[in-house]
Amino acid sequence: MTNYMDPQKVIEKLKSMGAKRILLQLPDGLKPHVFDYFTELSKNFQVIVSSEGFFGACDTGTMDEYRSVDAVVQMGHTEIPNVNYGVPVIFEEYVHPSNEDFKDLDLTPIREKGYKKIGILYSIQYREGAGKLETFLKENGFETGIGQNDGRLKYPGQVLGCNYSPIHSNDSWADCHIILSTGTFHSMGAQLVTDKEVFLIDMSEPFRLHSMKAEAEKRVRLRYANMARALDAKKFVIVVDTKVGQFRLKLAEKIRKEIEDMGRVAIIAYANESNPIDFQNMRPDCIIFTGCPRVATDDFMRYETPILTAQEFLMIFKGKGNGKYIFDEIVNVDSIN
Numbered sequence: 001m002t003n004y005m006d007p008q009k010v011i012e013k014l015k016s017m018g019a020k021r022i023l024l025q026l027p028d029g030l031k032p033h034v035f036d037y038f039t040e041l042s043k044n045f046q047v048i049v050s051s052e053g054f055f056g057a058c059d060t061g062t063m064d065e066y067r068s069v070d071a072v073v074q075m076g077h078t079e080i081p082n083v084n085y086g087v088p089v090i091f092e093e094y095v096h097p098s099n100e101d102f103k104d105l106d107l108t109p110i111r112e113k114g115y116k117k118i119g120i121l122y123s124i125q126y127r128e129g130a131g132k133l134e135t136f137l138k139e140n141g142f143e144t145g146i147g148q149n150d151g152r153l154k155y156p157g158q159v160l161g162c163n164y165s166p167i168h169s170n171d172s173w174a175d176c177h178i179i180l181s182t183g184t185f186h187s188m189g190a191q192l193v194t195d196k197e198v199f200l201i202d203m204s205e206p207f208r209l210h211s212m213k214a215e216a217e218k219r220v221r222l223r224y225a226n227m228a229r230a231l232d233a234k235k236f237v238i239v240v241d242t243k244v245g246q247f248r249l250k251l252a253e254k255i256r257k258e259i260e261d262m263g264r265v266a267i268i269a270y271a272n273e274s275n276p277i278d279f280q281n282m283r284p285d286c287i288i289f290t291g292c293p294r295v296a297t298d299d300f301m302r303y304e305t306p307i308l309t310a311q312e313f314l315m316i317f318k319g320k321g322n323g324k325y326i327f328d329e330i331v332n333v334d335s336i337n
């Protein structure tokens with residue numbers, strides 16, 4: 001068992017809160033450790049392991065699951081501070097041990113464009129690496145800034161796929177942004193919220209600065225095509241995701257009112273999973289998904305029916321954004337408890 005998976009700290013915390021029955025959530029990458037971890041925790045508590053995938057700190061299992069336990073232990077993510085979790089949740093953050101000093105990183109892409117002031121961002125596991133990148137950039141004559149987080153993020157510079165507040169706090173100052181992450185999920189979202197160029201350093205590959213501009217422009221074109229298909233919709237299903245950190249019922253109700261004021265029909269449906277068939281069986285002309293915005297922006301190909309985020313609905317039917325694409329960031333959610 002790695003130090004990270006050493007359960008003793010968690011056991012002490014659970015004892016101090018008097019927990020007896022707990023739900024354990026492990027991301028797929030850590031599931032191979034579940035036998036050791038379960039065995040240790042079971043010496044002191046009744047443990048339920050969630051076998052399902054989960055999406056992050058917005059997802060502490062179904063309502064039924066987490067209401068039946070005294071505490072949840074979630075590995076690999078960090079809390080969303082402004083979510084009312086209802087039951088105590090122990091988040092065991094995973095921080096990728098950073099031995100990198102970035103000295104081999106080719107800075108030509110940002111030098112060629114004359115960028116001098118750089119905002120630094122990271123997905124949570126690369127928090128240590130972000131500090132090292134900042135040092136490296138400063139040594140090479142750049143100005144750097146780690147942007148301020150809002151209440152949905154725990155740390156300055158951190159991003160979630162639904163919240164890029166550190167970009168907004170740096171955007172007027174920075175010439176461009178660099179994000180440390182794995183794959184393009186976080187960097188795509190970052191580029192969708194800013195006109196400044198975003199460069200990804202994919203920590204799972206040899207380091208290089210990869211511009212996200214072209215891919216994000218392509219994504220926006222696809223989103224506009226999806227929105228155009230919804231223009232004549234008469235019947236809407238507005239989905240409220242019941243995950244504790246995605247629950248936006250008030251937003252759904254506001255959109256339903258807008259739709260009714262347009263003389264069209266809308267219903268609100270609850271879901272804990274975004275399964276296209278579940279929504280399409282209701283035969284809507286358009287689905288508006290108010291939970292994770294990435295369901296619409298990244299997974300829309302799975303849907304035959306046009307699927308929009310709340311902001312996309314407001315863009316095409318209410319003229320919001322004056323022609324500029326608005327990514328549906330989550331700032332806060334309603335309390336589900």
Ligand code: SF4
Binds near residue numbers: 245294
């Ligand atoms: S709402 Fe989506 S992007 Fe935000 S934390 Fe949850 S899974 Fe990630």
